[in-house]
Amino acid sequence: MWNEIDQHMQHWIREAGERIRDAFQTKLKIETKSSPSDLVTNVDREIEQFFIERIRRTYPTHRILGEEGLGDTLEALDGVVWIIDPIDGTMNFVHQQRHFAISVGVFQDGVGMLGYIYDVAFDELYYAQKGKGAFLNGTPLPPLEKTTLDRSIISLNATWVTENRRIDPNVLAPLVKKARGTRSYGSAALEMAYIAAGKLDAYMTLRLSPWDIAGGMVIVQEVGGVVTNLYGEPLNMIEKSSVFVSKPGLHEEILAIIQR
Ligand code: IPD
Ligand code: CA
Ligand code: CA
Ligand code: CA
Missing domain, CATH: 3.30.540.10 (Fructose-1,6-Bisphosphatase, subunit A, domain 1)
Structure with a gap:
């Protein structure tokens, strides 16, 4: 079928x-x-x-x-x-x-x-x-390899490291400092596709809907990428949620910084 x-x-x-x-x-x-x-x-x-x-x-x-x-x-x-x-x-x-x-x-x-x-x-x-x-x-697409933050390009919207109503800007700011570089493409789906293709290493955002991530989730997981909410928990595909998509290895490193 x-x-x-x-x-x-x-x-x-x-x-x-x-x-x-x-x-x-x-x-x-x-x-x-x-x-x-x-x-x-x-x-x-x-x-x-x-x-x-x-x-x-x-x-x-x-x-x-x-x-x-x-x-x-x-x-x-x-x-x-x-x-x-x-x-x-x-x-x-x-x-x-x-x-x-x-x-x-x-x-x-x-x-x-x-x-x-x-x-x-x-x-x-x-x-x-x-x-x-x-x-x-x-x-x-080949399986994703483990990587570290200092060798990574991470994708996030500048909103989340300035005053906003969803997250203390100091939570994600250390990631911006430590990463090799940051990008923001304005399409959650493409940001997930880029991770699957190895063009980006991680993507995080505070509020997405199921349709923003449904296709990307299947693609990223198929190459060994990790898809959770920002706190490392599984996503519920019927509700809005924060989203954190990453290569393996890097997911743990970033979560440890967020949870500090
Ligand atoms: C938006 C994009 C954007 C994300 C927004 C989404 P839309 O989807 O994925 O990158 O930051 O939160 O709503 O509305 O253009 O389909
Ligand atoms: Ca969308
Ligand atoms: Ca849309
Ligand atoms: Ca829309």
């Missing part, structure tokens, strides 16, 4: 990507949601609808959790659930036309079975099937 779903999804996600690239030539309808930085466009909604139509037609018993709310209302993850972020990094999509991705995870009874992150501007599809490895455009 998973191979068959994967075959459909490989086509659907590339077709969705093409639709997004076509939309670069059109005028976007941009709206704000909870705040001026919380954006949604007509393309976010159209792409979510695109996946929902195909999934419902092909797999009528599957359920769908999508960021823009066009899928089902779910209280639990029993059965097969598709967790969809039609555009992760909408701000980048609107301002830069790059560094955004389609992110999809397919879960069975709460376990991630398939993960997809499609970097639309660069035509790079990261995907994984549980137990079968992770791939970038068909090339297997």
